[in-house]
Amino acid sequence: MSNAKIVLEQLGNGIKLLMFNRPEALNTLNTETFEALEQQVDKLTIDPSLRVLLITGAGNKAFVAGGDLSAMQNLSPEQAVEFSALGQRIFRKLEQLPCPVIALVNGFALGGGCELALACDFILASDNACFGQPEVKLGITAGAGGSQRLPRRIGQGMAMEMLLTGRMVLADEARTIGLVNHVFPQAELRTKGIEMAQKISRLSPNAVRQTKQLVHQGQQLDIESACLLERQAFGLCFANPDQREGMQAFLESRSARFSLAS
Numbered sequence: 001m002s003n004a005k006i007v008l009e010q011l012g013n014g015i016k017l018l019m020f021n022r023p024e025a026l027n028t029l030n031t032e033t034f035e036a037l038e039q040q041v042d043k044l045t046i047d048p049s050l051r052v053l054l055i056t057g058a059g060n061k062a063f064v065a066g067g068d069l070s071a072m073q074n075l076s077p078e079q080a081v082e083f084s085a086l087g088q089r090i091f092r093k094l095e096q097l098p099c100p101v102i103a104l105v106n107g108f109a110l111g112g113g114c115e116l117a118l119a120c121d122f123i124l125a126s127d128n129a130c131f132g133q134p135e136v137k138l139g140i141t142a143g144a145g146g147s148q149r150l151p152r153r154i155g156q157g158m159a160m161e162m163l164l165t166g167r168m169v170l171a172d173e174a175r176t177i178g179l180v181n182h183v184f185p186q187a188e189l190r191t192k193g194i195e196m197a198q199k200i201s202r203l204s205p206n207a208v209r210q211t212k213q214l215v216h217q218g219q220q221l222d223i224e225s226a227c228l229l230e231r232q233a234f235g236l237c238f239a240n241p242d243q244r245e246g247m248q249a250f251l252e253s254r255s256a257r258f259s260l261a262s
Contacts, residue, residue, distance in 0.1 A: 006036040007058075014051030014099075014205075015197045016044070017190075023059030029112045030068040031086065038090045045097060051205055052197040053097060055120060056104040057113075060186065063105040063129070064113030069138070080143070087112060087144035091119040095216070098209045100200055104193040105129045106186060110168070115142065118149035121212065123179065124193050125171045126186035131179060134166035152219065154178050204242035204258050 009017040018040060020027040044050055057063040067083075075083060094101060094116075103109075103120035110132045117123050117131070133146045141147060142163065151159035154177050162169060174180045184192045200208060210233045218226035237243050242258050249256035 004036065005033045006040050008040055011054075011194060011197070013198060013201045014049050015054065015194065015201055016050060016052075017054040017056065017194075018044075019055075020057045020064055023057070023061070025068065026062035026065035026108060027057040027059070027113070028065050028068040029087070029116075030071040031083065033068075034086050034090055038093065041090060041093045041097070045093065050097075050099050051201040051208070052099055053101045054104055054193050054197055055101065055116070056106060056190070056193075060107065060128075062108040062113070063103070064110075064116050065108040066111030066113050066134075067143075084143035087115070091115060091145055095119045098212070099205075100197075100208060100212060102193060102196060104189050105131070105180070106189055110134055111142070111146070112144050115144040115146040115149065118153055119145065122181045123174075124189065124196065125174060125180040125183050126189040127171050127183055128186050129171040129174065129180070129183070130168050131162075131170075131174050132166065132168040133163050134168070136164065137166040202255075202258070204240075204246055204256070206240045206242045207237060207246075210237065 005021055007019045007021045009019065011017055018037075020033070020037075022028065022033065044053060072080075072083065101120040103117040103123045105117055105123055105125045107126070107128055108130050109117050110130070111134060114131050114133055133142050133150065135142050135146075142150075147163060150162065153159075158177050161167070169177070169179065171180065171183045175183050182192070214226075214230055214233055217229055221229070242256075245258060246256045
């Protein structure tokens with residue numbers, strides 16, 4: 001396996017898998033790892049062939065087990081703000097990728113690891129997955145978006161419980177509260193994630209990108225403004241070849257053949 005802290009694997013059909021590659025450190029996050037992630041995300045942002053991105057962690061124990069406490073312990077307040085800003089900036093870039101981003105959580109997703117998963121569009125988990133925002137146990141708050149994205153994902157009450165107690169949530173409970181979409185046996189997680197990505201990759205790239213953007217933008221707007229955005233996006237779809245191909249394929253009872261360039 002590569003010595004790189006972030007490994008990017010091409011899976012074909014516009015699908016790529018980004019893997020955190022510090023299994024000996026449970027894939028924890030430090031400045032070097034963040035910077036390696038940002039380099040990859042910046043490249044992916046301008047990759048016209050990318051249809052779906054999967055994110056996971058190397059090894060069987062952790063997706064990302066949080067921040068690297070040995071590197072964080074002696075930060076000054078000013079340095080801590082800079083470290084938080086770095087994580088928030090990169091996770092926001094990840095969240096804003098045009099294509100769907102799916103987290104494949106295998107093991108611990110704590111602190112920054114949970115925040116990383118929350119910056120993805122949705123989460124698939126292995127049966128040994130474990131989520132948490134345990135920062136209060138360390139005398140700090142969440143620093144990479146957890147206090148904001150977690151309530152948006154699972155609602156304020158349950159998010160408050162997780163954030164204020166720091167307790168860990170196992171895979172089945174995470175599915176029950178809406179934190180993850182599906183739970184699979186650990187040995188099947190990667191395969192199931194690729195199957196999901198392949199299903200998406202066969203659909204209209206334009207419609208998928210537009211839909212992701214609508215959901216993200218609409219969350220911040222009142223319903224009337226959000227529906228206006230939807231009307232505009234709906235109309236723009238009719239200027240794209242995918243609409244003609246998709247509807248014609250349906251009327252002809254065949255599979256649509258969408259172009260990567262659409």
